Amino acid sequence: MKKLLGPIGIIVIILVVIALLFIPKYNSLVTAEENVDSKWAQVENQLQRRYDLIPNLVESVKGYASHEQEVIANITQARAQMGSARTPEEQAVANDALTGALSRLLVVVENYPNLKSDANFRQLMDELAGTENRLAVAREDYNNEVQQFNKHVKRFPGNLMAGMFGFEQKEYFKAAAGADKAPSIDFSQSGTH
């Protein structure tokens, strides 16, 4: 009896130690994943908001600059691409394409003072620029959480847990170089004053 209790006791102690070591680690992995997901939801909110603003913008541009077909088509196309993107990587690429198309629009807008001083257009551009900034903020928050999560997944003993329970490293939401600069429009010359 005593002989049997020895090995069993040791096994029990080892199991308890493993549990004590691993349960908090597992919980912190779950928490970290939740954080990543909630920050990702913020990014998606802003992407959606941007997506929703574009049709109004295109309409008001058409009112003043209807023959700028190419620019308008580019924006519409980039928006469609954004609508069909699913993974963070695809969305980041589509988002960059839209940013590019919008900055080309801003160059064109310089030639249309009436459009530039249109109250509706100015408001839309403010909303859009604000959304760009929110997106940049949300992206940074998301990437920080991903970094935390990936640290958990890579380090011991998290890496064992991650393998066992199927936690995989998360993708960063990367912006192309220069795309983190929100397109800005210089209103100072053509104000309504």
Added chain:
Amino acid sequence: MKRCIVQMIIVCSVLLFFSNLAKATMPSPMKNTYIHDFANVISANVKEEINHYSEQLDQGTGAEIMVVTIDSLHGQEPKMYATKLIRSWGIGDKEKNNGVLILATFGQGEGNNDVVIAVGQGLEGALPDGKLGRILDNAFYPSASTGNLDQAFQATYSEVFRAVAQEYNWNGDMPAQTNEEEDMPTWLIILIIIIVLIFYTFFSKGGGGPRAGGYGGYPGSFGGGRSSRGGFGGFGGGSSAGGGASRKF
């Protein structure tokens, strides 16, 4: 070996230099004030007014309206910079995230200076980006472009303040409206009165100079002279999701 050490010292000092530089671009908040005029462009009585009203509003609603002027953003995107400032200073209530930051630069050269109003999530409904842009166009730009910075900050602050007070149904002491849109008609009315007086004196007496004298201050200017010091000793810990609008001036 010696070269290795020298190289390491160079690398370390470069790193130190850059980390100091990064710190230097984000100023630290002072206690007991809602206005940080680092660029030194706002007059003392306007500062006092803004402090007074912000403190009242903070005590009444927990919302914090902060005015900051600095020399330069060192090339950083204005709205992002303002968002980071709200976050690092913790402007606004921690739960409500109802801070507002009115930030302007004055050392980037005329036409290249940035002005930005940034808000926490809690006030995005009362101060959406489109409205903030309009406030900058109508209240800030007209005065700032003619160099009347006190007026620019008063008018901008007043618009922001009223929107926040309305959001919380707070009806305490309000800063006077100094909006250009409202000043113009008053100005015109005074002009018309002067013209009428001139005509009157000419036609009733057949000569003589106009008797209309100068007219006093702006109809809605800040009173000045009120002083207040309360128990405000730091910010509420509010955050921002990045809402706001900016302009060059």
